[in-house]
Amino acid sequence: MNKLHLAALPLILFLLAFFYAPLAVLAYYSIIEEDGGYGLDNYIELFRDPAYLKVVLYSVAIAGQTTLATLLLSLPAAYYIAIHSRGPEKAALLVAMITPFWIDFLLRALAIKNIMYLLDLREGYASMMAGMVYDYLPYMFLPVYASLSGIRESLLQAARALGAGPLHIATKIILPLALPGIVAGSILVFLMSMTEYVIPALLGGTQGFTIGTLIYYLFLSGDKWGQGSALTLLITTTLLIATLILSRRRTIQ
Amino acid sequence: MGGVTVRLEDVSKYYGSTRAVDGVTLSIPSGTITTLLGPSGCGKTTTLKLIAGLEEPSRGRILFNDRDVTMLPPEKRNIGMVFQDLALFPHMTVFENIAFGLRIRKVPESEIRRRVHDILELVNLDPNLYSSRKPGQLSGGQQQRVALARALVIEPDILLLDEPFAHLDFKIKQRLLLELRRIQRRLGITTIYVTHDQNEAMAVSDKVVIMNNGRIIQEGPPDQVYENPANTFVATFYGDSNLIEGSRLGVDGLVAIRPEKIMINPRNHADIVYDGVIEDVIFQGPILRLEVRINGLTLKLIHPRGNGFTPRPGDRVRVGWRLSDMKVLRE
Numbered sequence: 001m002n003k004l005h006l007a008a009l010p011l012i013l014f015l016l017a018f019f020y021a022p023l024a025v026l027a028y029y030s031i032i033e034e035d036g037g038y039g040l041d042n043y044i045e046l047f048r049d050p051a052y053l054k055v056v057l058y059s060v061a062i063a064g065q066t067t068l069a070t071l072l073l074s075l076p077a078a079y080y081i082a083i084h085s086r087g088p089e090k091a092a093l094l095v096a097m098i099t100p101f102w103i104d105f106l107l108r109a110l111a112i113k114n115i116m117y118l119l120d121l122r123e124g125y126a127s128m129m130a131g132m133v134y135d136y137l138p139y140m141f142l143p144v145y146a147s148l149s150g151i152r153e154s155l156l157q158a159a160r161a162l163g164a165g166p167l168h169i170a171t172k173i174i175l176p177l178a179l180p181g182i183v184a185g186s187i188l189v190f191l192m193s194m195t196e197y198v199i200p201a202l203l204g205g206t207q208g209f210t211i212g213t214l215i216y217y218l219f220l221s222g223d224k225w226g227q228g229s230a231l232t233l234l235i236t237t238t239l240l241i242a243t244l245i246l247s248r249r250r251t252i253q
Numbered sequence: 254m255g256g257v258t259v260r261l262e263d264v265s266k267y268y269g270s271t272r273a274v275d276g277v278t279l280s281i282p283s284g285t286i287t288t289l290l291g292p293s294g295c296g297k298t299t300t301l302k303l304i305a306g307l308e309e310p311s312r313g314r315i316l317f318n319d320r321d322v323t324m325l326p327p328e329k330r331n332i333g334m335v336f337q338d339l340a341l342f343p344h345m346t347v348f349e350n351i352a353f354g355l356r357i358r359k360v361p362e363s364e365i366r367r368r369v370h371d372i373l374e375l376v377n378l379d380p381n382l383y384s385s386r387k388p389g390q391l392s393g394g395q396q397q398r399v400a401l402a403r404a405l406v407i408e409p410d411i412l413l414l415d416e417p418f419a420h421l422d423f424k425i426k427q428r429l430l431l432e433l434r435r436i437q438r439r440l441g442i443t444t445i446y447v448t449h450d451q452n453e454a455m456a457v458s459d460k461v462v463i464m465n466n467g468r469i470i471q472e473g474p475p476d477q478v479y480e481n482p483a484n485t486f487v488a489t490f491y492g493d494s495n496l497i498e499g500s501r502l503g504v505d506g507l508v509a510i511r512p513e514k515i516m517i518n519p520r521n522h523a524d525i526v527y528d529g530v531i532e533d534v535i536f537q538g539p540i541l542r543l544e545v546r547i548n549g550l551t552l553k554l555i556h557p558r559g560n561g562f563t564p565r566p567g568d569r570v571r572v573g574w575r576l577s578d579m580k581v582l583r584e
Contacts, residue, residue, distance in 0.1 A: 157307050158340035160327045162354035162407060172353070176344045 023236070030229035042230035052214075052231065059210040063194040066132040067186050070140035073133070074185070078141055079174065082148035083156070101138045108134060109202050116203070123205030131199040136192065140185040147181025148174070187246055191239050211235055257317050257410040257443045258283045259304060264313030265467075266299050273299040275467035277313075281460075286437055286444040288454040288475075291464035292490065297447045298337075298415055300464070304445060305413050306330050317410060333404030333442075334413040339396050341388035347373075347399050348384040354407040372406040375436060394425040401433070405440070412437070412444040418453065430456050451491050455479070463487055482509060484583045495552050499581065507582045512542070513555040514578040517562070523573025531568045545572055 033041040046052045081093045100108065109131050116127045151174065159169050197212030204210070211231070218228030259281040266274040274296045281287045289297040302308040304315060306327035315323045322330055342350050351369045360368070373380040376398040388396055397417060404412060414433075418426045434457055437444050448454055454461050455475045462472040463486075471483040482488035485496065488509040495515070497508045502525065516523055529547035536558075543554040543564060552572065556562070564570065 152338060152340065154336045154338050154340035155342060157305075157327070158334065158336055158403075159342075159353070160307070161305060161332055161334040161413075162403070163328045163331075163357045164353070165328055168357060173342060 023233070026229040026232055028229075029225050030233055032226055034226070042226040043234070045227055046230055046234065055209060055214045056211060056235075059194055059212075062128075062132065062200075062210055063190050063196075065129065066136055066193040067140070067190045069129065069133045070137050070189050071144075071182065071186060073137065074141040074144045075178070075182070078145040078148050079178075082145055083151060083153065083174075097141060098138065100134075105135050106198060109199055113203055123203055123208070125204075125207040128200055128204040128208055131203040132193055132196065135196070135199060136189045139188045139192065143181040143185040143188070144178060145181070147178045147184075151177050187243070191243065194239070195235060256283050256441075259411060259443060259445070260314075260316040261300070261304070262314040262316070264300075264303060264310045264315060266296075266303060266308060267311045272467045274303065274310075277464075277467075277469055279462060279469060279472070281443060281445060283443050284441045285459035286434070286446055286457055287460045287462060288446045288448060288458040289462050289464055290448055290451060290454040290491065291470075293449055295464040296467035297449075297464050299467075301413055301415055301445060301447045304411070305332055305334055331407070331410050332413055333407060333409035333411070335397075335400045335404050335415065335417040337416045337419060339388075339400040339417070341396060341400055341403070343388055346385050346387055347378075347391070350388065350399060351403045351406050354403065358407065368406055369402075372402045375405070375439075376402045377432065378402070393421050394429065397421065397429060401436070405436070405442075410443070412442050414444065414446045416448055419448075419450075426453070427456075433457060454491075461491070463491055465490075479511075482580060482582065485509070488580070488582060493553060496582075497550065501550075502579070504581055509580045509582055510574055510578055512553045515545075515552060515554045515572050515574050517543075517554065517556055517564075518571050519573040522575065524576040525579075526571060526573035529570055529572055531564050531566050531570055533566060534564050545570060547572065 030042050031038050031040065033039045077097070081090060081097070085093055112131050112134060113123070113127065116122070116130065121127055155173060155177075156169055159173050164172070195212050196210065197216060200208035200210045201213050201216065202208075204213070215228050215232055218224045218231065222228075259279075261277050261279040264274060264277045264279075265272065277296075277300060279300075289300055291297045299308060303310050306322070306325055306329075310323060313323075314321055317330070342353065345353070348369055351372060352365050355365045355368060369384070370380045373383065378395060378398050383391070383395065383399075388399065391399065400417065418429055421429065430453060446454075446457060458475050460472065461475050461478055463470045463478065465486055471478055471487050473481075478487065479492050482491065482494065485507060488494035488496065493512055494509040495512065497510065499506045499508050502508055519526065527547040529545040529552070531543060532546050532551060533544040535542040539558060541556050541558050541564070543556055545552050545554055554572065556564075
């Protein structure tokens with residue numbers, strides 16, 4: 001036995017105190033029923049009331065749209081910067097892509113709100129999607145850029161010499177080689193945006209009723225701690241299992 | 254395949270104010286291997302990329318036979334190219350790499366299988382063993398063979414090779430050079446080979462084109478260029494030479510003499526004879542490299558080993574050469 005496992009201890013204690021212990025408390029709350037006894041009523045209610053399912057599906061849809069929008073924006077830009085730009089231009093473009101994300105996202109969300117007001121757009125679907133895309137762009141851009149920057153120019157030249165036109169090069173060389181980055185970025189953005197709270201609450205208005213805002217209301221407005229806890233646990237567990245499956249499949253490959 | 258002559262007419266390529274290729278006029282005979290030889294930055298790789306269509310010339314014309322291809326993109330030139338880093342597609346198997354160009358040409362799948370099989374045998378890779386491997390699972394020499402097979406399988410008019418053996422061990426390089434010769438002769442394909450290595454150029458070419466600073470310095474059959482270097486650059490870059498001020502020997506300009514042309518203790522074969530002292534002896538297997546000092550000048554010599562001749566530094570020797578082995582250089 002070596003004692004190196006002690007090196008991980010401080011972080012484990014930190015997470016224990018601020019994440020896992022509260023999660024255990026949530027688990028406890030989730031099995032307290034309205035009459036004060038213990039049982040699975042809160043979980044059953046989640047499945048019985050179709051309103052909950054509707055909110056979950058709506059969140060999945062928003063997360064899916066966020067993932068798709070960030071991918072469609074990132075892919076062409078990352079392709080241009082990684083493969084066709086070089087020297088000072090490349091450095092300038094990369095800095096320009098990353099700089100916005102040094103600023104706290106809450107401030108950026110508020111800025112979007114003001115810009116939308118200037119455009120005469122109030123809180124709602126458009127504002128919320130603008131905020132979501134803005135917030136999650138780097139989590140898509142960076143992995144996609146990383147996988148594309150591994151493509152040497154000579155690979156594309158070799159494909160051209162063999163007779164490949166732009167369409168062949170895009171579908172047979174660039175996309176397959178960018179796929180690991182696309183998959184990694186999509187998983188990251190989808191899972192994170194699914195449980196996003198601040199953006200829908202701040203920018204979503206009546207359209208902002210996602211899982212995050214629902215949990216918030218169950219705890220702080222609706223005074224339904226039991227169902228709030230049950231919902232939180234259910235979503236966390238689902239995402240955990242999804243992450244495990246996806247990461248295992250990726251290591252196998 | 255084969256039969257295609259490549260001509261460059263006053264071709265230049267500028268990058269800003271840099272002249273990477275500067276007024277190159279060159280004729281590459283069909284069915285031969287021509288080597289573009291020169292130090293790094295001499296413009297040889299740029300010239301190759303101009304022929305491939307991967308770069309566009311700033312000036313001049315490029316012709317395949319009598320067809321002007323100057324403005325034709327690479328995918329329309331029907332060339333086979335092997336890159337310095339090989340550029341094998343890492344996500345495809347050996348089979349898919351080689352089949353890539355055939356699939357673009359919409360060759361039927363059964364014919365693709367046959368042609369990939371045949372070309373792998375031509376480059377001495379067992380098709381059953383290697384077809385389904387990824388490039389990352391192959392040795393450097395095997396990757397080299399796949400790159401060559403991928404370039405050849407499309408039956409290109411011209412084969413272009415950009416320092417393809419630069420990263421290989423000496424022994425593997427020697428073997429692949431011989432195989433390249435064999436394959437090239439068998440297919441009779443016009444081949445252009447870029448290298449900075451004079452030994453590769455001598456071993457493989459029908460014609461060498463020596464380049465420096467974007468220009469052609471000298472061209473011709475490898476042995477003729479070796480015997481008659483046009484100037485100081487060729488005399489010292491393509492093989493080694495002793496450079497001697499002509500005034501010492503009663504001629505104008507600079508005189509070059511190859512190290513192996515200087516004889517030690519010549520009887521009456523030499524026209525010019527000096528007394529000297531051996532400064533250094535380097536053992537190199539079948540030959541010895543000697544440095545001999547003759548009044549104020551150090552000469553490099555190559556001498557076969559053996560025959561009871563065991564020179565040591567400090568030994569006094571007589572050295573000499575024939576007048577006909579001296580080459581007066583232009584510059």
